[in-house]
Amino acid sequence: MDLTIAAILGLDGLTNGAIYALVALALVLVFSVTRVIFIPQGEFVAFGALTLAALQLGKVPGTVWLLLMMAVAAGLLDLAQGLRERWPAARLVRRLLATLGFPLAVSGVTHWLAPQQPALLVQVALTLGLVTAMGPLLYRLAYRALSGASVLTLLIVSVGVHFALTGVGLVFFGAEGYRTPAFWDARFDIGPLSLTGQTLIIFGASVALLLGMALFFERTLMGKALRATSVNRTGARLMGISGDAAGSLTFTLAAFIGALSGLLISPSTTIYYDTGFLIGLKGFVAAVFGGLASFPMALGGAIGVGLIESFGSFYASAFKEVIVFTVILPVLLWRSFVDPHHEEH
Template sequence: MNTTIMLFLVQDGITNGAIYALLGLALVLVFAVTRVILIPQGEFVTYGALTYATLSAGHVPGTARLAVAMGMVAFGLDLFAGRKLLHLRLVARAFAVNILLPVVILALTSWLAGQKSIAINIALSLLIVAAIGLFLYRIAFQPIAHTSVLVLLIVSVGCHLALQGLGLVFFGAEGQRGPAILDAAFTIGPLRFTGQSMAVYAITIAFIVGLWLFFGFTLMGKALRATAVNRLGARLVGIRTTLSGQIAFLLASVIGAISGILIVPITTLYYDTGFLIGLKGFIAAIIGGLVSYPLTAVAALIVGTVEAFSSFYASNFKEVIVFTLILPVLVLRSLAAPEVEEEKD
């Protein structure tokens, strides 16, 4: 290996690592606030990418109709949950969020699907996937938010399988690619930087800075941090933990959709590709202990770099090598964990 090849591999690793950093941050955010290990994060990536590719081809994606269907189910759950205190304001709010919002998104999608504007297609894709993420929390996780992490994990796996199957129905078994966000390119020495790779770097940095500002300087961000630290304590001081969970899922779905939109011009994506991508973000989140945002971002860059070098030296085993990174971390955390005596009957 010469210096030029090494620079190419490092560049590729940083590009992939930036995507994994976004997904890792989303996983840490959701787990910290709701205790949910968000296995469907990969489906948000797939839905965002393939929805964008479908819109770019001039078609209405099935995910827009899925958002309407999920909104109807969420509306029924809201009415059932508030049946004892049912009043006009509650019904109007539930109708606006669960029925009117996805219907407006579907109408906009049907109206604008034939246009070739990249900005419009990106905006519609983010709106559709954000609505799906919001309704997913309301339908699957909000009713059981008080249960154990194991139960939430089982439900998360079930949601992943359901969304993956629906992805096959909506997008088919063949892969798709979307248009690049930026067509510009420039070279620095032997390296060539495309507009798409620069968009990956810029959006990743913007999201990291934005999340830091959001959690550090906004009232809603501080409420999410309080919910992450102590859910019961947050409720006692008047923080709506249900709203915190909805915001966490909304942010995670948007981050997943943006990640997919950044990936789909670079490589062909299939209905089940997002799961593997999400797993690599999950490795970064585990290395960060599911609590540390900076450590998760650094770990994601390491995962991306290891994947790039593994694909060069041992392409057949690159996935094995990447997933092996989690083993020493788990061993070290296990050794560092305090011993807990088992209760005797």
């Protein structure tokens, strides 16, 4: 290997690492606030890419029907809770509107615009709207009732949710893979390196999102509420911060990050209904570097995972996945010495 090949592999590793950093960011966020090891994060990535691919073909994406099913199921749960607890009619109507309003609106707009093949920015907005709306609904359906459960129980639920979403992904999107056109076809040569416009978009979007999240947590009331919940759930609840609201917002942000990651990665790789699982696992390896608690260390871990994957594929392409996932073993050993575990009560 010479310096030219090393530079090319390094650029490829940094590009992949930027995507893994976004996935790791979502995983750390979800775990720190809700204690959920969110294995289905990769499904949001796949659904984002496949939704955009369907819109570019002029088809109504399967995400529309999945979102409507989830919204109706969540609405039925809210209705049952309201009748059981004898809510006033006005409160019940407000809750149903809050649950069903946005999913119905974005699904209707998508169903109307999809055959017209609108501009790319409109397709991106529709994709982000559809997938992001799944986040709070998924929390309502699978996790909210278990907010006080142990981490192990929540992990088992996450495994079940992952298989369920993978199955419905096969039903609504089919087994065929899709790759979307690049958002920007420009190419810039810098010495031996050739930077594509899509690569620059990936770096730019990743940096913008990371900075935006930092400002969100530092400057906004909702961001500070999430930080307080992640530090001390009981203390935050005593201060009037709703744990359910924090969990719903966290899953909304995770779904948005996953959808954006899918949009960024879809022009560079073929996405299938189950592709998100591997992407999510690599993001999890990166998140483990930070003990599922530190955003900067998770970011560093994501860059490391991207570089290891890139150079590993050069030396032993058949074993690149094995190499990446083997890295988690010494990291877990190191974390066990740095942060000794304690029994959960």
